[in-house]
Amino acid sequence: MSVQTESLTLVEAEHRRKLLLDPIPVEEMNRTILRAMTTTGRGYWITVAILALLVLIGLGGAWVYQMIWGMGVAGIRRPVFWGVYIANFVFWIGISHSGTFVSAILRVFKAEFRRPITRASEMMTTFALITAGMYPLIHLGRTWRFYWMIPYPNQRQLWPNFHSPLMWDMMAIFTYLIGSTLYLYLPLIPDLAMARDHCVRGWRRKLYRILALGWRGTEGQWSHLQTAITIFAFVIIPVMFSVHTIVSWDFGMTMVPGWSSSIFGPYFVTGAIFSGVSAVATVLLIVRKTMHLDYFLREEHFDALGKLILVFSFAWTYFFFADYLTEWYGGEAVGHQILTLQARGPVAPLWYTMLATNILIPWLTLWNKKVRTSPTALLLVTLGVNVGMYIERYIIVAGFLTRNRMPFDWGAYNPSPVELLISIGSLSLFVLLYALVSRLIPLVPVWEVHEGQIAHTLRRIGRTLVPSVAEME
Numbered sequence: 001m002s003v004q005t006e007s008l009t010l011v012e013a014e015h016r017r018k019l020l021l022d023p024i025p026v027e028e029m030n031r032t033i034l035r036a037m038t039t040t041g042r043g044y045w046i047t048v049a050i051l052a053l054l055v056l057i058g059l060g061g062a063w064v065y066q067m068i069w070g071m072g073v074a075g076i077r078r079p080v081f082w083g084v085y086i087a088n089f090v091f092w093i094g095i096s097h098s099g100t101f102v103s104a105i106l107r108v109f110k111a112e113f114r115r116p117i118t119r120a121s122e123m124m125t126t127f128a129l130i131t132a133g134m135y136p137l138i139h140l141g142r143t144w145r146f147y148w149m150i151p152y153p154n155q156r157q158l159w160p161n162f163h164s165p166l167m168w169d170m171m172a173i174f175t176y177l178i179g180s181t182l183y184l185y186l187p188l189i190p191d192l193a194m195a196r197d198h199c200v201r202g203w204r205r206k207l208y209r210i211l212a213l214g215w216r217g218t219e220g221q222w223s224h225l226q227t228a229i230t231i232f233a234f235v236i237i238p239v240m241f242s243v244h245t246i247v248s249w250d251f252g253m254t255m256v257p258g259w260s261s262s263i264f265g266p267y268f269v270t271g272a273i274f275s276g277v278s279a280v281a282t283v284l285l286i287v288r289k290t291m292h293l294d295y296f297l298r299e300e301h302f303d304a305l306g307k308l309i310l311v312f313s314f315a316w317t318y319f320f321f322a323d324y325l326t327e328w329y330g331g332e333a334v335g336h337q338i339l340t341l342q343a344r345g346p347v348a349p350l351w352y353t354m355l356a357t358n359i360l361i362p363w364l365t366l367w368n369k370k371v372r373t374s375p376t377a378l379l380l381v382t383l384g385v386n387v388g389m390y391i392e393r394y395i396i397v398a399g400f401l402t403r404n405r406m407p408f409d410w411g412a413y414n415p416s417p418v419e420l421l422i423s424i425g426s427l428s429l430f431v432l433l434y435a436l437v438s439r440l441i442p443l444v445p446v447w448e449v450h451e452g453q454i455a456h457t458l459r460r461i462g463r464t465l466v467p468s469v470a471e472m473e
Contacts, residue, residue: 058425080413092132098276099125258400306372357388
């Protein structure tokens with residue numbers, strides 16, 4: 001073999017490490033996905049059983065106990081009337097931004113690496129919103145009174161209080177949940193039809209036949225589907241930004257020291273995308289290992305996600321510094337007390353942990369490609385980011401409320417066992433839903449990957465192999 005031929009072979013091998021330049025027959029891809037859906041071992045069912053037990057005891061049992069005995073069993077009391085429940089709510093709304101950003105925004109900008117990871121992130125959006133939507137009801141205390149938040153006419157001409165953050169949150173969650181669920185379902189239709197055609201009998205075939213809506217892959221169906229997905233991609237992006245902006249208004253519209261900040265809108269949105277993309281990387285690393293999807297989820301995808309996480313770490317740091325600086329420069333006494341509370345007060349260990357996991361560790365590690373493409377290293381970094389982002393929400397919600405303009409009304413907040421059980425139960429619910437649904441629907445959009453492989457080819461120009469992309473639309 002000549003040196004030139006050997007050099008071309010090495011270049012081709014390097015290119016073939018990318019998914020879209022390493023095509024295999026579509027039937028083989030279908031079998032890989034169906035095998036991942038239908039193969040479940042003892043460890044999987046043990047995990048599902050443990051998660052279901054935690055949901056039953058933590059979420060169901062503790063929530064019912066709170067409804068029976070009242071909100072006094074929670075740690076919420078003067079001066080802290082918003083505690084872990086609201087911190088959890090803000091955190092899960094942030095996680096829900098993962099699907100919209102990874103799928104919709106990257107689709108609009110035609111980032112090709114998104115193709116195998118869109119559905120996994122879209123599922124996170126739906127399940128995170130379901131989890132987040134429970135917390136306004138949990139925090140309500142008298143959960144059975146939730147219907148007062150629904151704007152319906154009645155004989156006394158009473159309407160919900162639209163000045164209430166509960167109303168804002170309800171409208172934002174319902175709008176985002178409906179939109180994101182439809183956005184998840186539309187690209188799923190061709191893969192549901194694929195699963196329908198490959199399932200010989202049983203309940204799965206019946207389920208897929210219903211959900212596939214008679215999909216046959218005609219030219220007209222593909223045209224309508226592509227148009228609908230494009231429309232939803234553009235529509236869901238402003239909805240995503242509006243949802244966490246509305247959540248930030250829950251705080252920014254008040255006169256509470258530390259909350260009354262006009263920068264909270266972009267600050268919360270940036271933090272939401274930061275935590276959401278990190279959660280996507282965490283879930284994809286676990287899915288790749290447990291469902292044996294190494295062919296679809298490669299180093300290039302985690303490398304790209306690592307770069308996005310680093311970028312949003314910079315962006316979040318900017319907004320964090322701007323918010324901190326304006327509070328410090330403002331000179332208000334209670335504002336300085338809040339800053340002292342973070343730097344040297346009871347929440348100082350949490351505050352420094354947040355700075356380490358959200359700023360220091362990502363900046364020191366994610367610039368290195370070896371770290372971004374190392375499953376263990378990236379998993380630790382992304383888990384740390386979400387721990388730090390949860391701490392940030394906890395400090396903003398519960399920490400800031402311990403200091404106000406009346407020193408005689410200062411206090412402390414400690415989450416009760418009921419709050420901790422409900423928090424563990426909600427996390428278990430999210431993981432349980434993901435574990436179950438990942439075995440019901442194709443977790444990788446095979447048709448999108450196949451479409452990308454058709455569009456991407458290696459062309460020989462002179463003595464060089466060059467990747468080329470054909471326009472599919």
